[in-house]
Amino acid sequence: MKLVTGVALSFLAVLAAAPAIGHHAFSAEFDADKPVKLSGTVTRVEWENPHAWFYIDVKDPSGRVDNWGFEMGSPNILIRAGWGRNTLKLGDTVTVEGSRAKNGANIANAKIVILASTGQKLFAGSSQGQN
Amino acid sequence: MKFILAVPALLLLWTSNASAQWAKFPDNSIPRTRDGKADLTARTPTARDGKPDLSGLWQPEPDPAGKPPGVQIVESIHDNFVIPRYFVDITADMPPSQSLLQPAAAATFMQNLQSGGKNDPSAHCKPTGVPAVANLPIPFKIIQTERIVVILYEEGSVFRQIFLDARKTVEDPQPRWMGYSTGKWEGDTLVVESVGFTSKSWLDRLGHTHSESMHLTERYRRADAGHLEFEVTIDDPKTFSKPIKYTQKAALVPDEDLLEYFCTENEKDTQHYQ
Numbered sequence: 001m002k003l004v005t006g007v008a009l010s011f012l013a014v015l016a017a018a019p020a021i022g023h024h025a026f027s028a029e030f031d032a033d034k035p036v037k038l039s040g041t042v043t044r045v046e047w048e049n050p051h052a053w054f055y056i057d058v059k060d061p062s063g064r065v066d067n068w069g070f071e072m073g074s075p076n077i078l079i080r081a082g083w084g085r086n087t088l089k090l091g092d093t094v095t096v097e098g099s100r101a102k103n104g105a106n107i108a109n110a111k112i113v114i115l116a117s118t119g120q121k122l123f124a125g126s127s128q129g130q131n
Numbered sequence: 132m133k134f135i136l137a138v139p140a141l142l143l144l145w146t147s148n149a150s151a152q153w154a155k156f157p158d159n160s161i162p163r164t165r166d167g168k169a170d171l172t173a174r175t176p177t178a179r180d181g182k183p184d185l186s187g188l189w190q191p192e193p194d195p196a197g198k199p200p201g202v203q204i205v206e207s208i209h210d211n212f213v214i215p216r217y218f219v220d221i222t223a224d225m226p227p228s229q230s231l232l233q234p235a236a237a238a239t240f241m242q243n244l245q246s247g248g249k250n251d252p253s254a255h256c257k258p259t260g261v262p263a264v265a266n267l268p269i270p271f272k273i274i275q276t277e278r279i280v281v282i283l284y285e286e287g288s289v290f291r292q293i294f295l296d297a298r299k300t301v302e303d304p305q306p307r308w309m310g311y312s313t314g315k316w317e318g319d320t321l322v323v324e325s326v327g328f329t330s331k332s333w334l335d336r337l338g339h340t341h342s343e344s345m346h347l348t349e350r351y352r353r354a355d356a357g358h359l360e361f362e363v364t365i366d367d368p369k370t371f372s373k374p375i376k377y378t379q380k381a382a383l384v385p386d387e388d389l390l391e392y393f394c395t396e397n398e399k400d401t402q403h404y405q
Contacts, residue, residue, distance in 0.1 A: 025248020025336070028404045048397035050256070071400070076269075076285065076390045102405040 024050075026099075030071075030109040034100040038068055039116070042092045047085035049074050054088055054110075056096065070096055070110035087122055088113070094122075155386045160186075161356060169385035171357025175319075178275060183319050183353050186275045188388065189381035191215050191268055217377050218266040221335040221365070224377045236340065236370040243338025249404045252333060256394035258287045260308040260332025261325060262347060262363050266379055272389050273359075280314060280321065285389045293323050300326055306343055308332050321351040334365070334375075342369040357383040 026032070040056030052072040059065050072078060075085065088094070093116035098108040113122040162173040178184040194216040216223045225231060232240055243250045253259050264284045265271060271284040280293040293312040304311045304327030311327035325347040334341055345367040353359045358380065365375040 024254035024400050024404075025251060028248040028251075028254055029400050046397055049392050050394045050396070050398055051400070053397070053399070074392065076392055079390070101403050103403055105403060107403065 026109065029101055030099045031102045032099050034102075035097070036100045036108050037095065037097045039093065039095040040068065042088055042090055042094060043067060045085070045088055045090065047075050049076065052078060056094060066106055068096075069107040070098055070113075071107065072110050083122065088115075093117065156388065157386050158187075161383075161385050169357070169383070171355070171383060171385070173356035175353045175355055178277075180277045182275075182277075182316055182321075184275055185273045185280065185321060185351055185353050185359065187359075188270050188272050188384045189359050190270045190384045191218075191266055192380040192382050193268060215266045215268060215379060217335065217363075217379055218263065218268075219336050221263070221266075221339050221377065222375055225375060228372075230372050232339075233368075233370060233372060239340055240338055243333070243340070246338070248336075250338065251336065252331060253394075254404070255401060256398050257331065258289055258308040260328065261291065261310050262349070262365070263332065263334055264289065264309075265361070265381075266335070269392075270384055270387075270389060271381075280323075283389060285392055288391050288393060293321075300324065306330070310347060317350075319352060323347075323349040323351065325349070340370065341365065341367045344369055357385075359383070 038056065038058045040058035042054055043057050044053075044055040046053040052075050053069055054072070055067055055069045057065050058068055073081075095114045095116065096108070096110050097112040098110040100108045114120070115122055158169070160176060162170040164170045176184040176186075178186075193214060222231060248254055258264075259267065264286050265282075267286050269284075269286045271282055271286075274281045274283070278294070278296045280295060282291040282293070284290070289309060291309045291312060293314040295314050295316075297315070298313060300311055300313050306329035307327055308329055308331070310325035312323050312325040314321055314323040316322070326345075328341065328343060328345045328347075330341060330343045330345075332341075333339065345365060348364040348366070350362040351359065352361075359382075360378055360380045362378045363376065365371065367375075
C-alpha cells in the first residue's frame with residue numbers, strides 16, 4: 001500500500017530492527033531510548049531458542065543486589081557468528097550495554113558484552129560496524 | 132542512541148566470522164578451486180535426470196542496496212547480518228500505487244503496522260509461512276529428486292514438499308502455513324505453483340497479509356553452482372489489486388548444515404510486550 005509509505009517509514013525504523021529477525025520486533029519489547037550499561041557477575045546462561053539469555057547480579061553502591069536479564073540473538077545466529085554456549089560462564093564478571101525493556105523490568109536487549117577478566121568484547125559484532 | 136549501522140561492514144563481519152566454531156563437512160558434490168574452497172562460480176550441477184540440481188544449503192541474500200529503503204536498524208548483538216528487503220516489505224519492488232491493497236486488506240495492514248510488531252504471528256512463535264520464510268537471512272536446504280523437491284527451512288524447523296509427479300493440486304486443501312505445492316520444469320527453471328494457504332501468516336514484517344485464496348508462483352533458477360534466484364508472484368485479488376512480484380536471491384553455503392530452531396523452547400518475550 002504505497003500511499004501509506006510516509007506512515008510506514010516512521011514505523012519501519014523500529015519494526016525492521018534487526019532483532020526482529022526470526023522472532024519478534026525489537027520495538028514490541030525494548031526501548032532504544034532507554035540505554036543501560038551495567039556490570040555484574042553472571043548467574044545464569046540460557047543457551048536456547050528463540051533467544052539466548054544471560055543474567056547478572058548487579059550491586060549498587062549501597063550494597064543492594066539486583067538480578068538483570070539480557071536477551072541476545074538466537075543460539076543459531078550466535079554459533080554461526082563464532083560464539084559458543086560456553087563463551088560466557090557462570091561467575092564471569094561482565095559489563096553489558098543494551099536497551100531496557102519498555103515495561104521497566106530488569107531486562108534488556110544486550111548490545112555489547114565485555115568480559116572484565118580479559119577486556120575481551122563478546123558479542124560485540126554490531127559495534128564494529130556502527131557509524 | 133546510535134541507530135544507523137554501516138551495513139556493508141556488518142556483512143563483512145558476518146561473512147568472516149561465520150563458522151568460526153562451526154564444524155565443516157566438505158561437500159564433494161561442489162567443484163573445488165585449487166585452494167580447496169568451493170567453486171561458487173562453477174557450472175550448475177546436473178541431477179541424474181539431466182535437470183539442473185537445485186540441492187544445497189542456501190542463504191537468502193541481503194538487500195543489494197545494503198538495507199531496505201527507509202529502514203533503520205537498532206544496533207544490537209543480533210544484527211550481524213543484513214535484512215533482505217522483501218522480508219521487511221513484500222511490495223518493495225512494486226511501482227507506487229494508490230490502490231495496491233483492497234480496502235479491507237488496507238485496514239488490516241494499518242492495524243498491523245500500528246501494532247509495533249506485537250500482532251506479528253512470529254512474535255508469538257507461530258510459523259513464518261511461505262513465501263516470507265525464504266526471505267529471512269536464515270538458511271534453507273533444498274533436496275531434489277525426480278518426483279519431489281523438499282525444502283527444509285531452519286526458521287521454525289519446517290518443511291515444504293513440492294510434488295513433481297504431475298499430480299493436480301488438491302481441491303479445497305486443508306489451509307497450511309506452507310501451502311500445497313506442485314512443480315514442473317520449464318527448461319532450466321523449476322516452476323512451483325502453491326495454493327491452500329492459511330490466511331494467518333504475514334507476508335512481511337510490516338504486516339501485509341493475504342487471503343486463503345492466495346496463489347503463489349515461484350520460478351527457481353540456479354545460475355551457477357553458488358547462486359540461486361527465485362522469482363515470486365503473489366496472485367491474491369482479495370488482498371491485492373494486482374499481482375505482487377519480486378525476485379529473491381540466495382547464495383550457496385558450502386560445507387555447512389542446518390541447525391534446529393524451535394521458537395517455543397524458551398520463549399519469554401511475549402510477557403514483556405508493550
